[in-house]
Amino acid sequence: MLHSNLLRLVARGGPKRWMSTTTKLTSVEVNDKTGIATLTLNRPPVNSQNVQLLVDLQSSIGEIESNKSRGLILTSACSNVFSAGLDILEMYNTDEERLRTIWTELQNAWIALYGSSLPTAAAINGHAPAGGCLLATACEYRVMLPKRLIGLNETQLGIIAPKWLMSGFLNVLPQRVAERALTQGRLFTTEEALAEGLVDEIANTKEEALEKCAAFIGSFTKVNPLARSLTKLQFRAENIKEFEKIRKKDVEDFVALASRPEVQKGMGIYLENLKKKSKK
Numbered sequence: 001m002l003h004s005n006l007l008r009l010v011a012r013g014g015p016k017r018w019m020s021t022t023t024k025l026t027s028v029e030v031n032d033k034t035g036i037a038t039l040t041l042n043r044p045p046v047n048s049q050n051v052q053l054l055v056d057l058q059s060s061i062g063e064i065e066s067n068k069s070r071g072l073i074l075t076s077a078c079s080n081v082f083s084a085g086l087d088i089l090e091m092y093n094t095d096e097e098r099l100r101t102i103w104t105e106l107q108n109a110w111i112a113l114y115g116s117s118l119p120t121a122a123a124i125n126g127h128a129p130a131g132g133c134l135l136a137t138a139c140e141y142r143v144m145l146p147k148r149l150i151g152l153n154e155t156q157l158g159i160i161a162p163k164w165l166m167s168g169f170l171n172v173l174p175q176r177v178a179e180r181a182l183t184q185g186r187l188f189t190t191e192e193a194l195a196e197g198l199v200d201e202i203a204n205t206k207e208e209a210l211e212k213c214a215a216f217i218g219s220f221t222k223v224n225p226l227a228r229s230l231t232k233l234q235f236r237a238e239n240i241k242e243f244e245k246i247r248k249k250d251v252e253d254f255v256a257l258a259s260r261p262e263v264q265k266g267m268g269i270y271l272e273n274l275k276k277k278s279k280k
């Protein structure tokens, strides 16, 4: 109790040290008192995941791990969106080499977060569809703002999420709920996500979400860090092993699928609809 109150105070006003510049599409801030690092995605308007964002995300995770931070909180600088998933504009009308790079960097970013030995939490301060949900469910704990949407909606776009991409989702949802949600391409409201266990807590503001994430990470204070991380990684080892086995083939499968004329046509229509909706 005392500890979580202390964390709360520190999260509000404690001294902070900037470790990386904001020229990147991600930034890292470590709280000197708690030792917890906040990694912020900063690609307005919706943090759509282009290659640069995915590369910067990996570099920030590496930076946080090498600085021996006590934990990592992932959040967004955009006011209403955590991340809109892969940048569809980057996948549309492009060449195979670019598609290969996009998918490889998505894989690299996911494994860096999912396989991190640090305690990880997501302060989901906005919508988190598709790749946004992927990043949130790669973390160990999720706190979300009310009335936002989260889920893997790939089938709504006519595309299929590979098994590794579902790993985090399957870690937190019962198999039958996950299967139904994935086949429907369902986006859960925050309130539904809490009821199903897809998120752990609801917070009314981003600050409160960050505090709750810090309290989660603070709950490990009395646990041996090596024992903690090895235990975490034992739980994730099977998924990581399966992913490593197929990762090269998975890139080629993605390139083949994403290059198909009907998939490209579908992306074009989806983009047009997004643009129409945003102009309304």
Ligand SMILES: CCCCCCC/C=C/C(=O)SCCNC(=O)CCNC(=O)[C@H](O)C(C)(C)COP(=O)(O)OP(=O)(O)OC[C@H]1O[C@@H](n2cnc3c(N)ncnc32)[C@H](O)[C@@H]1OP(=O)(O)O
Pocket: 045, 046, 048, 080, 081, 083, 084, 085, 086, 087, 088, 089, 127, 129, 130, 131, 132, 153, 154, 159, 160, 161, 162, 165, 254, 257, 258, 263, 271, 274, 275, 276, 277, 278, 279
């Ligand atoms: C081919 C095989 C592929 C297998 C891949 C499987 C794995 C992963 C897939 C993905 O991640 S695909 C991406 C899926 N993402 C979505 O379906 C989300 C789409 N976006 C939205 O629903 C909404 O934008 C939002 C996130 C709910 C936010 O809504 P808000 O009203 O706040 O913003 P908008 O006005 O809609 O958008 C602003 C601006 O941003 C553009 N945009 C939104 N999302 C994307 C995106 N994913 N990629 C590129 N651009 C995006 C949107 O068009 C607007 O642009 P402008 O009109 O302002 O130019």
